[in-house]
Amino acid sequence: MKAAVVNEFKKALEIKEVEKPKLEYGEVLVKIEACGVCHTDLHAAHGDWPVKPKLPLIPGHEGVGIVVEVAEGVKSVKVGDRVGIPWLYSACGECEYCLSGQETLCPHQLNGGYSVDGGYAEYCKAPADYVARIPENLDPVEVAPILCAGVTTYKALKVSDARPGEWVAIYGIGGLGHIALQYAKAMGLNVVAVDISDEKMELAKNLGADIAINGLKEDPVETIQKKVGGVQAAISVAVTKKAFEQAYQSVKRGGTLVVVGLPNAELPIPIFDTVLNGVTVKGSIVGTRKDMQEALEFAAMGKVRPIVETAPLDSINEVFDRMIKGQINGRIVLTMQETN
């Protein structure tokens, strides 16, 4: 089968023929139709993070496709089902986190397109118990970004504890942010969208943002404090340290900053303000299988629709180049061509 392979960090991916994965007990083989390109894939290909991915690596954790083979022991999924293979590729099911509905914190988890091969390929295998069932009416290309960008932002909003009618600020209206905004609106929240281009402001308004702030033209913290008296929750999916600092300062007393984006930086938090204002700072990583089901349900009901652009698997290196230059609106989804 054809796959895009990272042989060495910071080098171009190689498009090559590799062996089709062989199934073990409880696994399914998925013929990938589409796989979204997440910023994490770029970090994986560059070996940017303290915990390195396996090498060689087939990245991708937004793979969607049809189950073409099931191994012994598979009960929940059958041949012909459309499924997604997410970042939470598997967890142990037995540790304190798995047992308490926090499987995303499982220390024994495997991660799709990182510690195991992912969806930048014609086929990908996965444990049946952890694949996401894709609702029938959804298009594989359009739904792919829900597998990571969708569930991640939906979960971040959930843990923010913001309630319908309250204000949230979303810093960064890119691949994750434009989806976060739609979940927030669908959840009955009022939204301030912050980014640094007029194009993103236009997009944010079209997606229903109540207030859109171009951070290059006005100070988002000042505007947010003046117009709504601070937000109940701020979600930072941006990739700059400054956005995280501003997100923190946008939160009102008793509010929450949810940290989602992963810039390679520290977040200095003023102790005095945090204590006196009773501010909570939380990290949030993807979502559980239950969160995934809920996130997909919003998409199935047409309440959340990722903006996607398709590109063939072979063009992944150009896609990464555009990602580095910040030239992507919404999400790029790779499509697999037939080679048989």
Ligand SMILES: [Zn+2]
């Ligand atoms: Zn991702």
Ligand SMILES: [Zn+2]
């Ligand atoms: Zn576990």
